[in-house]
Amino acid sequence: MAESVAGEHVEPDPSRRDFIHIAAIAAAAGGVAAIAWPFIDQMNPASDTLALSSIEYDVSKVALGQQVTVLYRKQPLFVRHRTPAEIQKAVADDHADMKDPATDESRVKPGKAEWLILIGVCTHLGCTPTFGGGDWGGWFCPCHGSQYDTSGRIRKGPAPKNLAVPDYTFETDTKIKVG
Amino acid sequence: MSGPSTYEPKTAIERWLDARLPIIRFGVDLMEFPTPKNLNYWWTFGGILAFCLGVQIVSGIVLAMHYDASGAGAFNSIQHIMRDVNYGWLVRYIHTTGASMFFVAVYIHIFRGVYYGSYKAPRELLWLIGAAIYLLMMATAFFGYVLPWGNMSFWGAKVITNIVGAVPVIGPPITTWLVGGFTVDSPTLNRFFSLHYLFPFIIAAFVALHVWALHVPGNSNPTGVDVKSKSDTVPFHPYYTVKDGFAIALFMIVFAIFVFYLPNALLDTDNNIPANPIQTPPHIVPEWYLLPYYAILRAIPDKLMGVIFLALAIGNIFALPWLDTSRVRSMRYRPQAKIYFLFLIIACLVLGYCGAHEPDEKIIPHLTTFTLIDYDVNSSCWLSRVAAVYYFLWFWLITPFLGLRETPLPAPESISTPVLSHPAAAPAGASAAPEKKG
Numbered sequence: 001m002a003e004s005v006a007g008e009h010v011e012p013d014p015s016r017r018d019f020i021h022i023a024a025i026a027a028a029a030g031g032v033a034a035i036a037w038p039f040i041d042q043m044n045p046a047s048d049t050l051a052l053s054s055i056e057y058d059v060s061k062v063a064l065g066q067q068v069t070v071l072y073r074k075q076p077l078f079v080r081h082r083t084p085a086e087i088q089k090a091v092a093d094d095h096a097d098m099k100d101p102a103t104d105e106s107r108v109k110p111g112k113a114e115w116l117i118l119i120g121v122c123t124h125l126g127c128t129p130t131f132g133g134g135d136w137g138g139w140f141c142p143c144h145g146s147q148y149d150t151s152g153r154i155r156k157g158p159a160p161k162n163l164a165v166p167d168y169t170f171e172t173d174t175k176i177k178v179g
Numbered sequence: 180m181s182g183p184s185t186y187e188p189k190t191a192i193e194r195w196l197d198a199r200l201p202i203i204r205f206g207v208d209l210m211e212f213p214t215p216k217n218l219n220y221w222w223t224f225g226g227i228l229a230f231c232l233g234v235q236i237v238s239g240i241v242l243a244m245h246y247d248a249s250g251a252g253a254f255n256s257i258q259h260i261m262r263d264v265n266y267g268w269l270v271r272y273i274h275t276t277g278a279s280m281f282f283v284a285v286y287i288h289i290f291r292g293v294y295y296g297s298y299k300a301p302r303e304l305l306w307l308i309g310a311a312i313y314l315l316m317m318a319t320a321f322f323g324y325v326l327p328w329g330n331m332s333f334w335g336a337k338v339i340t341n342i343v344g345a346v347p348v349i350g351p352p353i354t355t356w357l358v359g360g361f362t363v364d365s366p367t368l369n370r371f372f373s374l375h376y377l378f379p380f381i382i383a384a385f386v387a388l389h390v391w392a393l394h395v396p397g398n399s400n401p402t403g404v405d406v407k408s409k410s411d412t413v414p415f416h417p418y419y420t421v422k423d424g425f426a427i428a429l430f431m432i433v434f435a436i437f438v439f440y441l442p443n444a445l446l447d448t449d450n451n452i453p454a455n456p457i458q459t460p461p462h463i464v465p466e467w468y469l470l471p472y473y474a475i476l477r478a479i480p481d482k483l484m485g486v487i488f489l490a491l492a493i494g495n496i497f498a499l500p501w502l503d504t505s506r507v508r509s510m511r512y513r514p515q516a517k518i519y520f521l522f523l524i525i526a527c528l529v530l531g532y533c534g535a536h537e538p539d540e541k542i543i544p545h546l547t548t549f550t551l552i553d554y555d556v557n558s559s560c561w562l563s564r565v566a567a568v569y570y571f572l573w574f575w576l577i578t579p580f581l582g583l584r585e586t587p588l589p590a591p592e593s594i595s596t597p598v599l600s601h602p603a604a605a606p607a608g609a610s611a612a613p614e615k616k617g
Binding site: 040043044045046049052069071073074075076120121123124125126127128129130141142143144145156157158159160 | 334337338340341342344345356357359361362364366370456457458459460461462476479481483485537539553
């Protein structure tokens with residue numbers, strides 16, 4: 001090789017050139033990654049969106065056997081005032097064959113079984129199930145036919161999970177704080 | 180693009196330009212491109228699709244001048260376009276109708292490719308680019324459908340973004356990232372508008388690749404037989420500019436009928452209700468061109484599996500060149516494949532029908548049979564399951580095995596043969612004997 005290019009500049013130590021290549025590519029890749037992240041992360045929820053964190057609600061406004069839907073983090077939140085019959089039905093089914101087994105007790109606050117607080121988002125593809133529908137008298141999702149019982153547990157249809165119970169506490173006997 | 184160029188610059192200016200930017204040569208070569216002389220009207224849909232893309236881009240740019248991409252203003256700005264903007268109603272109806280016309284044309288174009296085996300070697304990459312365009316079209320149409328911010332827009336966006344959320348572990352954070360909040364909201368609308376404006380230009384770039392990839396092997400043709408000599412072809416212009424032009428004119432008539440007489444036929448009435456984040460429309464359906472996929476998603480009673488099969492349904496289209504084992508391109512010479520193809524079209528139409536109806540809706544009215552697993556056998560859900568099974572069988576079983584087992588009819592020796600002589604009077608030995616596969 002060196003003979004054929006006699007008189008010309010002889011190639012320097014190849015390892016030095018390799019080093020320059022690797023260093024240049026690494027610096028470029030690092031730069032691309034560093035600038036790519038802000039451009040990806042900008043699509044995540046903005047601070048003001050995240051700031052919509054908690055709400056308070058007076059559950060005594062909900063009549064027995066009824067449900068009120070309030071907006072929580074831009075999503076529907078179900079506040080359901082269950083009748084004794086509905087609670088009984090939910091408790092009786094505690095050990096029935098379910099996709100996402102849970103006892104009714106685990107889905108309400110102690111001594112507050114009449115108040116069922118749930119995120120009103122179907123765990124299948126996010127629609128809002130309609131109150132009182134379906135074979136179990138809980139909720140029926142109009143999108144793909146998921147059915148929930150009076151404890152908000154998934155009983156039939158494509159949804160994989162029970163309606164989610166949000167983080168909430170009873171501040172007073174009738175006022176809840178969600179989130 | 181390929182083949183020797185016949186262009187000879189005649190004036191000094193043309194020679195000067197040709198040495199610097201051979202753009203005239205490019206255009207001339209494109210117009211003189213040797214094209215099989217037997218292309219039928221099913222081949223005009225490529226040109227029709229280019230026309231559709233142009234219509235959507237022009238009408239869309241105009242609409243963007245009057246549209247307000249914010250959760251508070253979007254719905255009202257559509258009313259503003261429809262009532263106040265000069266000819267706003269016309270431009271919007273052209274855009275909404277244009278989306279449907281675009282999909283009508285693309286489905287015909289795809290099924291033409293399937294029937295005539297246009298995806299077979301050496302056109303696999305051409306097919307893949309086309310499938311990518313179809314995927315981009317679906318994404319663009321989805322983004323566009325969200326923009327009026329009606330209630331169906333809103334819930335459609337919610338369901339589709341939640342489909343991504345079905346992927347274990349990484350799904351939910353990706354959904355949050357896509358919608359930019361706890362749920363679909365104004366930030367979602369803003370980014371969808373940005374992407375809806377961007378994607379057509381990406382589609383245009385893919386169309387350029389599609390045409391480029393087409394011009395390397397050249398067009399396939401209804402016989403599926405390769406071009407053998409110059410006598411098998413005619414120059415693209417004027418032969419196919421005129422044929423495509425005529426087809427586009429006919430297409431425009433249908434287009435105009437919808438724009439002027441049936442502008443709301445394919446729009447959903449629920450979208451005249453402003454987006455309401457706590458009230459899902461009682462009967463949520465996607466646009467007609469996505470209904471077959473929606474039916475597949477609903478047919479499977481498991482969230483993750485439903486989403487997987489939805490992805491596979493689209494993935495099948497990409498895999499088709501490698502699933503088909505038949506060496507005969509055109510189904511004209513594959514009598515059995517023709518029948519299975521007919522059933523594929525029926526399966527797709529049935530899936531579309533089922534996608535538009537509730538899963539428990541009866542197919543034969545007032546007839547209750549028995550419940551199998553979750554729904555009565557006489558239900559839209561079970562019909563969609565039957566059709567979905569056929570759809571997947573066609574890709575995974577029928578297409579791979581039929582090519583190995585069937586006996587095709589003799590294909591003509593060249594494109595000119597069936598044109599010049601009556602098929603019955605074809606000279607002995609005219610067959611290319613594809614039935615004697617090696």
